[in-house]
Amino acid sequence: MATLTGLLETTLYVDDLPRAEAFFADVVGLRLMTSDDQFSAFDVAGRQVLLLFERGAGRTPVEMPSGTIPAHDGEGPLHIAFAVPADELPAWEARLDVHGVPVVGRNEWPQGGESLYFRDPDGHLIELATPGLWPMY
Numbered sequence: 281m282a283t284l285t286g287l288l289e290t291t292l293y294v295d296d297l298p299r300a301e302a303f304f305a306d307v308v309g310l311r312l313m314t315s316d317d318q319f320s321a322f323d324v325a326g327r328q329v330l331l332l333f334e335r336g337a338g339r340t341p342v343e344m345p346s347g348t349i350p351a352h353d354g355e356g357p358l359h360i361a362f363a364v365p366a367d368e369l370p371a372w373e374a375r376l377d378v379h380g381v382p383v384v385g386r387n388e389w390p391q392g393g394e395s396l397y398f399r400d401p402d403g404h405l406i407e408l409a410t411p412g413l414w415p416m417y
Contacts, residue, residue, distance in 0.1 A: 291331040293354040307379045361407035
């Protein structure tokens with residue numbers, strides 16, 4: 281049987297790559313691993329990767345010495361959620377406030393988790409979710 285062991289990468293498509301890089305480094309606190317003029321890759325908790333691509337940059341395949349990356353792109357505001365410890369949600373809210381990033385929504389889930397929502401500069405909906413949101417989290 282073929283097995284999945286996790287979700288490795290998530291991609292957001294952005295209009296201004298340097299602006300998005302600064303947001304995810306400064307506001308969200310992610311560590312930039314690599315970047316060029318078309319994409320940036322951030323370490324998420326040492327287990328996942330957040331990729332930012334300049335919108336439209338991935339519409340043609342990329343030929344590399346090691347192989348081919350097929351074309352890809354996306355439009356419109358997307359959604360991603362970061363897992364955070366429940367006792368750190370107030371610190372996250374304070375951090376967003378310091379950076380002038382408004383909280384646009386909240387939810388207390390029936391299973392016990394809590395979510396806080398904000399938008400990045402490209403309008404993507406970013407969620408900070410505490411344990412209890414899903415049966416496995």
